[in-house]
Amino acid sequence: MVFLVCLAALVALAAANNFGQNIAQNRPTGSSSVFVNGVPPLTASSNLAVDGNFNSNFFSGSCFSSDVSANDPNPFWYVDLGSRVYVSGVTITNRGDCCADRLSGLRVEVFEFNPTTSAETPELCATLSGGVALGQSIGLACSPLTTGRFLRISKPGATSPLTLCEVVVSGGKFYIVFHLKILNFQILVNVPPRPPVSVGAIVSIPKYSPTTNIAQNRPVRATSQFNFAATNLIASPGLAVDGNFNTDFVNGRSCYSSAIGDLTPTLYIDLGAYYYINSIIITNRGDCCAERLRNINVSTLLKDPFRYLEFPKQCGTITGNVAAGADATVNCNQPTVARYIKIQKTSMVDSNDLLTLCEVQVTGRFASYVELTKKPVDNDVAQALAANGVFPNKGNVAILPNANQITPGRGF
Incomplete structure (x- = not known):
């Protein structure tokens, strides 16, 4: 059976086709600053937080850190997820060799555009006040239907560096859901994201049983x-x-x-x-x-x-x-x-x-x-x-x- 579409409004919803995967691993990253240690030589680059290495010993070379708070009092780190996605949660692994208290006072936010250039108001995913033990991971769930391309972790008014040994982001890609008003009936139709359907198109409506x-x-x-x-x-x-x-x-x-x-x-x-x-x-x-x-x-x-x-x-x-x-x-x-x-x-x-x-x-x-x-x-x-x-x-x-x-x- 087919119906003539009179009104269509696009609503983006998440499809759970990759919820079990880490959608942040090896994605492009950035940060407000990077800690550089001379002896032994070590650069705690932003990409180390998504390299898939959960080693929490800072001097093993797999943890990101911002510069000391005197040089960067409002440190942040972000990851580009590549496209707009549904973000369900984030898991952060704390430093294990010392300084567990540094993983505190954090804000986890999601942006549509690059947070270093965007003036948008981000969607708040979660906050973290502290209490994460050495080398331990903590999972934070986002609010319903949090969507965006960039995830940022910031530490406003910091008195110590922002240190992240690994960041795992879970979420899903999008399908398109059409909300249709057809001959005074309102129904939901799941269709693939391509090809797009224009107003006035003919769409098959699934029959629910x-x-x-x-x-x-x-x-x-x-x-x-x-x-x-x-x-x-x-x-x-x-x-x-x-x-x-x-x-x-x-x-x-x-x-x-x-x-x-x-x-x-x-x-x-x-x-x-x-x-x-x-x-x-x-x-x-x-x-x-x-x-x-x-x-x-x-x-x-x-x-x-x-x-x-x-x-x-x-x-x-x-x-x-x-x-x-x-x-x-x-x-x-x-x-x-x-x-x-x-x-x-x-x-x-x-x-x-x-x-x-x-x-x-x-x-x-x-x-x-x-x-x-x-x-x-x-x-x-x-x-x-x-x-x-x-x-x-x-x-x-x-x-x-x-x-x-x-x-x-x-x-x-």
């Missing part, structure tokens, strides 16, 4: 991500929806995991539009640690959890006893109308009891504009809104200026 996995390659956000520096593996959130069902965590490189120290690890999937949700299917890790898939709450949200206060509507729980490499299916009660899927580990038996998801599938059916305006469906949607504590006319939904003000347990 209850068996369609509507989560694949959708934007994902998590409270933390695990970094296995020994194998250059970043278990980033996008791996949970990349369509790869390999359950070998290390060799398959297609499983998401939270980081050690995250006491309430949570993963969110943005489906991009309203759907009637049938089920959420989670594939367990297969090489070891099957018992980690326990104490899991699976719920849905109507609103962006990083902008609105909303109680999730619970679909079900996973208490445990899921075999290695097996699937656990949570069926939602009807009607469940939602845009966001929330998967949260509610309790942990020890620090290694991580949230590990090798693949997440969501089955459901697209809720079209005409369906959502029918009276019978209106009642269902109203019930779903009420179940989530959303009463717009009574002011129960509050828009927040940033994600840090969201109360734990109410959407985040």
Whole structure:
């Protein structure tokens, strides 16, 4: 079936086709200054932070450092990722032979254009106040849909140099999503980035069925991500929806995991539009640690959890006893109308009891504009809104200026 496109607005979304890779390695870099040591001869160039060498001994020659703070009081380092990408997070390895406290007071920002010449306001990915041990790595997650070509790490008002032994950036390339308004229907269509489609073109519209996995390659956000520096593996959130069902965590490189120290690890999937949700299917890790898939709450949200206060509507729980490499299916009660899927580990038996998801599938059916305006469906949607504590006319939904003000347990 084809429809005449009346209105098309381009929206760039990330495709999870390279979320498990380091998209910064060996990319062009720059910095505000470079430390040069005469004895022994050593130049701590900016490219050393993305050379793929995780040796944290500064004098081994694989760490970047800015000049002393007297010469460079506002040091920065940046990497050119080559094109505009979706940036999901960054992992920084600290110096290991001394001076661990230098990895503090940092800002991680993303630019569309070169930060040395651009006057743009960057997107803030994260900040780092300190507390990273000698030679250790720390993973920082970016806000939803952070996009750009250049990633910059700066240290404003520094009293010591900016030292980075390795910087790993995870993210994804772009597909184009067309938001179409066709004969009073609003739908989302995934198409490849080329060839471009002009207004007035004829486009085939996919028909959604209850068996369609509507989560694949959708934007994902998590409270933390695990970094296995020994194998250059970043278990980033996008791996949970990349369509790869390999359950070998290390060799398959297609499983998401939270980081050690995250006491309430949570993963969110943005489906991009309203759907009637049938089920959420989670594939367990297969090489070891099957018992980690326990104490899991699976719920849905109507609103962006990083902008609105909303109680999730619970679909079900996973208490445990899921075999290695097996699937656990949570069926939602009807009607469940939602845009966001929330998967949260509610309790942990020890620090290694991580949230590990090798693949997440969501089955459901697209809720079209005409369906959502029918009276019978209106009642269902109203019930779903009420179940989530959303009463717009009574002011129960509050828009927040940033994600840090969201109360734990109410959407985040």
